[in-house]
Amino acid sequence: MALFHSAHGGNTREAAALLGIAPEQLLDFSANINPAGMPASLKHALQNNLALAERYPDVEYQRLHQALAAHHQIPTSWILAGNGETDAIFMLVKALAPRKALVVVPGFAEYRRALTQVGCDVAEFHLQEEEGWQLTGRVLDALTPDLDCLFLCTPNNPTGLLPDDSLLHAIAARCKTLGIALILDEAFMDFIRDRSGFIPHLADNPHLWVLRSLTKFYAIPGLRLGYVVGSDVQKVNQMRAMQMPWSINAFAALAGEVILQDTAYQQASWRWLEQARPRLRAALAALPALTVWPGVANYLFLRCDAPGSALQRALLERHILIRSCANYPGLDDRYYRVAVRSIEENDRLIAAMDAVLSGTGPVL
Ligand SMILES: Cc1ncc(COP(=O)(O)O)c(C=O)c1O
Structure with missing residues (x-):
């Protein structure tokens, strides 16, 4: 049985309440957030600009959109920022108003919620464990003319796997031929050094x-803070016209102008992940009953062949929260996702998993 009501990771409040402790006492491996914390450059900018709270932000967010456009070297007219990417997902779906969509299972839950809200019929494409949970050419056959849009998450959440570039180009070509809107969620692309994703192919x-x-x-x-990018300027303008005014707060808008410039933070984050992820993956893969997939993002997807969702519970007793994937369509309570955190924090997770799975911890 699921331990929590929440459909997402990161719900430390609910998990802590279960134990009767404060949320701060939990080590949270369930949300995939850079453990470095926000860039120091942003912290200073926020501290020095508290007065922004006393004024309305620019309703067009010109500086923010210019910063995003400069970062990707694309026209400003292609971009619309939102209150997190989730907001951008809902804006895009509302503007496209698809009648039939295809989503990949297992995948991020908000695509389906946004699609259902506009009355769209949602079909599923199932990734398969026998194919290593990787997106394969099978998906090309699932692209039929009755579809209006396809959501792909690259790298995928929760598997952390990135489809081959050649497959993505073949999918894009087939979508173009059939008039299917291809929506690529690159929420985790920034974690991969030297990967610019599909923004360079929008033109x-x-x-x-x-x-x-x-x-x-x-x-x-x-x-x-998040954004949607596309070269259909009319559609972007339509979204802009539908967006609620001032939906991005002034501090988030300032953040967008500051953080993209922080190359030292970016470099340090890439170095950390290149070191921490293989180490965590190897240590987890060496534990009994665990299978770990070779994700390229800042989280790892795993299967535990010990019964029930007891692994999450047993780790919680040790004040460590991991994401059970039991509520993802296509998965069950053997599957979990863990974020990559600092080397020391990962070591705590590894030691706790070892104790639990090797039988020196609470019985599973
Ligand atoms: C795949 C994926 N896309 C989008 C989002 C939403 O990101 P944001 O916090 O910017 O709304 C998430 C958040 O968990 C996610 O996992």
């Missing part, structure tokens, strides 16, 4: 949309 394809989040890589999930 050739007005059916292509890319969603980005700044909340994960720059550790600002409480501030919230």
Whole structure:
């Protein structure tokens, strides 16, 4: 049985309440946030600009959109920022108003929620464990003319796997031919060094949309900032016209102007992940009953062949919260996702998992 009501990771309040402790006492591996915390450059900018709270932000967020456009070297007219990427997902779906959509299972839950809200019929494409949970050419056959849009998450959440570039190009070509809007969620792309994702390919394809989040890589999930990018300027303008005024707070808008410039933070984050993830993956894979997939993002997807959802419970007793994937369509209570955190924090997770799975911890 699921331990929590929440559909997402990061609900430390609910988990802590179960134990009768304060949320701060939990080590949270359930939300995929950069453990470095927000960039120091942003912290200083926020501290020095508290007066922004006393004024309305620019309703067009010109400086923010210019900063995003400069970062990706694309026209400002292609971008619309939102109150987190989640907001951008809902804006895009509302503007596209699809009647039939295809989503990948297991995948991020908010695509389906946004699609259902506009009365869209949602079909599922199931990833398979026998295919290593990787997206394969099978998906090309699932692209039929009755579809209006396809959501893909690259790298996927919760698997952390990134489809081959050649497959993504084949999917984009087929979507273009069939007039299917291809929506690529690149919320975790910033974690991968030297990967620019599909934004450089937008010019050739007005059916292509890319969603980005700044909340994960720059550790600002409480501030919230994300955006949608596409070369169909008319559609972007339509979204702009439908967006609620001032929906991004002034501090989040300032964050967007500051953090993209912080190359030292970006470099340090890439170095940390390149060191920490393989180490965590190898240590977890060496434990009894665990299978770990080779994710490329800042989290790892695993299967535990000990019964029930007891692993999450047993770790919680040790004040460590991991994400059970039991509530993802297509998965069950053997599957989990853990964030990559600092080397020391990962070591705590490894030791706790070892104790639990090797039988020196609470019985599973
Ligand atoms: C795949 C994916 N896309 C988008 C989001 C939403 O990001 P944001 O916090 O910017 O709304 C999340 C958050 O968990 C996510 O996992």
